[in-house]
Each structure stands twice: as structure tokens, then as C-alpha cells.
Amino acid sequence: MKKKIVIPLMLTVAFLLLAIGVKAASPSPATDSAVQEIRDKVKEIVQEKIKDTQQGQKAGFFGEISKITDSALTLQTNQGDKELQIATDAAIIKSGKKSTLEDLETGSFAIAMGYLEDTNLLNTKRLVVGKKTELAIREVAFGQVTDISSEEEILTIKNEKKSLIYTIEINSKTVITKEVDGKATKVKFGDIVKGDKLVAIGAPSENEHKIITAKIIRIISEATATPEATPTP
Amino acid sequence: MKKEILIAIIIGFILGLVITFGIWTANKSLQENSKTQKTEVSETQPVVTEISPEEGQIPLIISSPENNALVNQEKIEIIGQTTAQATVIILYEEGEEVFQADEKGEFSQEITLVGGANEIKITAFDAEGNEANKNLNLVYSSVEI
Numbered sequence: 001m002k003k004k005i006v007i008p009l010m011l012t013v014a015f016l017l018l019a020i021g022v023k024a025a026s027p028s029p030a031t032d033s034a035v036q037e038i039r040d041k042v043k044e045i046v047q048e049k050i051k052d053t054q055q056g057q058k059a060g061f062f063g064e065i066s067k068i069t070d071s072a073l074t075l076q077t078n079q080g081d082k083e084l085q086i087a088t089d090a091a092i093i094k095s096g097k098k099s100t101l102e103d104l105e106t107g108s109f110a111i112a113m114g115y116l117e118d119t120n121l122l123n124t125k126r127l128v129v130g131k132k133t134e135l136a137i138r139e140v141a142f143g144q145v146t147d148i149s150s151e152e153e154i155l156t157i158k159n160e161k162k163s164l165i166y167t168i169e170i171n172s173k174t175v176i177t178k179e180v181d182g183k184a185t186k187v188k189f190g191d192i193v194k195g196d197k198l199v200a201i202g203a204p205s206e207n208e209h210k211i212i213t214a215k216i217i218r219i220i221s222e223a224t225a226t227p228e229a230t231p232t233p
Numbered sequence: 234m235k236k237e238i239l240i241a242i243i244i245g246f247i248l249g250l251v252i253t254f255g256i257w258t259a260n261k262s263l264q265e266n267s268k269t270q271k272t273e274v275s276e277t278q279p280v281v282t283e284i285s286p287e288e289g290q291i292p293l294i295i296s297s298p299e300n301n302a303l304v305n306q307e308k309i310e311i312i313g314q315t316t317a318q319a320t321v322i323i324l325y326e327e328g329e330e331v332f333q334a335d336e337k338g339e340f341s342q343e344i345t346l347v348g349g350a351n352e353i354k355i356t357a358f359d360a361e362g363n364e365a366n367k368n369l370n371l372v373y374s375s376v377e378i
Contacts (some may be wrong), residue, residue: 060303060351060372078352079300079370111349113378114305125378128349138329140322142358161289161362179333199320199358201329218331220320221360 007105007131051189054116061122062111065129073127076112083097094129096152104129139204141212143165145196145223153189156209157198168200187219194221291316291367292338303372305345312341315357315365324354340362348372 008072061084063077070171073084078168092099094108104110114124135228142155143166170176170189177184178191192198276339298304299341311323317338323330334340334357344353353369 057304060370060374061301062370062372065345077370078368097335109370111373111374113372113376117300126374126376132350133326133347135326138324140324140356142362142364144362146316162325163362177331182333184332187371197321197362199331201322201331212254216329216331218320220358 006221039149047220054088054119057115057116059116059122060111062109063102065106065108068101068106071101073101073104073110073112075112075125082112083121084114084127085117085121086124086127087114090114090125090163096130097130120170122177123211131161136203138201138215139210141200143198143200145192145194145198146195148192150190155192155198155200157200165209166200167207167209168202168217169181169211169213171213174202174214174217176217176219184218192217192219193201193223197221214231246378261319263377265328274296274319280348291319291357291359291363291365292364293355293367295355295367295369298371299326300369301371303378305372305373305375306346306347307373310341310343310345310371311353311355311369316359317353319357319359321357322358324356326351346371348373348375 003109018115061075061077061082062071063075063082065073065075066081071086071088073086074080075084082122086101092101092104108129111128112122112124113126113128114122117123135225141159143159143164145155146158146165147156149155153170155170157166157168159165159166176187176189176191177188178194179185196219197219199218200211200212200214201216205211205213239317293313293315295311297312298309313321315321315334315338317334317336319328319334319338321332321334321340321342323342323344325344328346330342330344332340349372351369351371351373353371355367355369357365
């Protein structure tokens with residue numbers, strides 16, 4: 001009779017222990033939310049501190065004017081929209097001449113200088129409107145040399161991470177360097193071998209591959225020499 | 234006797250299963266509740282972008298100058314940190330600089346600004362081709378505001 005009670009009891013206790021184990025192994029939602037709460041609070045404090053530090057700092061924004069109101073402008077920049085609060089004593093210069101807010105047009109390129117009120121809000125003290133200087137487009141390419149055309153002075157490099165193949169054109173102005181004893185040392189096109197990893201900077205164009213007319217080539221790491229086979233007697 | 238033992242084992246097994254299932258269900262519903270609460274919180278609070286490098290990327294921090302800084306000097310030092318020995322490229326309005334970060338990943342490079350708007354692109358590559366990019370907008374003006 002005793003055995004009849006003991007056996008089911010033992011089994012029940014065993015499964016209870018198992019159940020407790022399962023519960024302990026799973027992360028407690030209460031701890032999770034507490035950690036998240038602390039993280040959020042820290043982020044909030046850091047953001048506040050950054051905001052406080054930035055506030056009142058001299059800053060400059062530039063971009064295209066997208067909106068004009070009585071005393072404010074919106075600039076469309078390469079880092080998003082920026083609001084400009086135009087101070088009453090602000091100097092507004094358009095094409096080199098003193099101007100007013102009324103003379104400004106949307107679409108014009110403007111450089112605003114002033115004091116940061118917020119990350120995206122500038123108390124503008126000086127606004128210069130004019131043409132944007134268009135600069136040559138340049139591209140940076142990284143890759144491992146897979147082919148060399150010595151006659152045409154063309155390299156083919158492959159960027160494994162991006163699965164991209166670049167054709168690098170070299171001309172008489174191309175500067176090829178590599179790091180020797182911590183210093184950039186000039187090398188010749190002939191010093192580049194298959195397997196070298198390099199960075200090329202230059203003007204981009206495209207056919208089936210990306211083409212870069214290189215202004216600068218920097219050899220990052222050289223191809224590891226494969227050991228020659230030992231001749232067998 | 235054998236029959237009694239078998240019944241006892243079955244009863245014990247069923248009881249254990251019931252308890253385990255109960256705890257598992259309770260845990261699941263608690264976790265779902267906490268997820269819903271977290272979603273509600275993230276909807277009302279500003280989202281802070283985590284600065285953790287993604288797959289195929291390396292860290293790149295520019296400590297000076299600050300983005301959108303207004304500077305009154307033509308020459309400026311770009312100071313930052315990335316992976317040790319990474320190749321750093323700075324593209325600026327008047328030229329390009331290619332150099333290597335030191336063994337701590339720190340770097341410092343002087344560049345020349347043009348009057349007005351300066352868009353500066355900083356790229357770093359490690360030997361495996363993992364990369365990082367940062368853009369700096371600087372305004373250079375010698376006029377006092």
C-alpha cells in the first residue's frame with residue numbers, strides 16, 4: 001500500500017523539479033523589462049546631454065531652400081531637412097549683395113551660419129545665397145587584383161564583400177603608393193601583382209563593370225607568395 | 234502489483250506533464266505581454282540609433298570636428314578612430330588623402346577647406362574589405378557672426 005503512494009509521489013516530484021528547471025532557464029520578462037527601462041533612461045539622459053552641449057554652439061548648414069516663411073527657412077541638405085530661424089539682425093547676402101528674406105527663392109543654394117538651437121534648428125545670423133560649386137564626382141573602390149593588362153595599364157579588381165568587379169584605368173597622373181615603414185612610398189604600375197589588395201580613388205563611369213579612372217591607388221596588402229614546389233628527386 | 238506500478242507511473246507522468254504545460258503557458262503569455270508593453274513604449278519615446286557596426290562594416294568615429302561645425306580656419310585636423318591599421322580615405326573639396334590608422338585605430342589628418350560649404354567623405358577599409366563611411370558637413374567662413 002505504501003508503495004502505491006510513494007511511486008506516484010516520487011514521479012510527481014520529479015516532474016515538478018523538471019518544470020521548475022524549465023521556468024528558471026527561460027528569461028524572466030520582469031528582469032527584461034527592467035533592463036530595457038534602464039537602457040531607455042540612459043539613452044534619454046545621453047540625448048539630453050548631447051542636446052545641452054550642442055545648444056548655443058556655432059554651426060553652419062548648407063543646402064537648397066525648400067520653404068520660405070516670414071522669419072524662417074527650410075533647407076534641404078544631404079543630411080535631411082534643417083530649419084533656419086532668421087534673426088532680426090541677420091545678414092542676408094544674395095549673389096554677393098545685401099538682400100532681404102523677400103528676395104529669396106526656393107531652389108536656391110544657401111549657406112546658413114549661426115547658433116544651434118536644436119540638432120536641426122539654427123538661429124541664423126548670416127545667410128549666403130548663391131551658386132553651389134559643382135565638384136568632380138569621385139568614387140572609392142576596394143578590391144583584390146584579379147587581372148592585370150600591362151599594355152593598356154588596366155587592372156581588374158574584385159570586391160568580395162560587395163560582389164563587385166571594378167576596372168581600374170591608370171594614366172600618367174595616377175599616383176600609386178604603398179605603406180613602407182609607416183610611410184606612403186610611391187611604386188610603379190609594374191609593382192602591382194595579382195592577389196594584391198588595393199584601394200583606388202578616381203572618377204567613376206560604367207559599362208558592364210564599374211570603371212574607375214584612378215587618381216590614387218594605395219596597395220593595402222600584397223599577395224602572399226605561394227611556396228614553390230620542392231622538386232622530387 | 235505490476236499493474237499498480239504501471240498505473241502509478243502513468244498518473245505521475247500525466248501530473249508532471251500538466252504542471253510543465255501550465256508553467257510553459259504562463260511564461261509564454263507573460264512574455265507576450267511584456268513585448269506589447271515594449272512596443273507601446275517605443276511608439277511614444279524617441280528612437281535612439283544604436284552605433285553598432287553591421288555585418289561587413291567596421292567602426293568609424295570622428296571625434297573632431299563636429300558635423301555641421303562652423304570653422305574660421307582654412308586648415309583643419311580630422312581626428313577619429315577606426316579599426317587598427319585600417320586604410321582611411323578622406324575625400325574633400327580640394328583633394329583626397331589616403332593613410333593608415335595606427336595600431337590603436339586612431340588617426341589624425343589635416344585637410345584644407347574651401348570658403349563656404351565643404352562636404353567631406355571619410356571611408357575606412359580593413360584588410361578584408363570591411364568598410365565604414367562617414368560624411369561631415371563643414372562651413373568655413375572668416376566672417377564673424
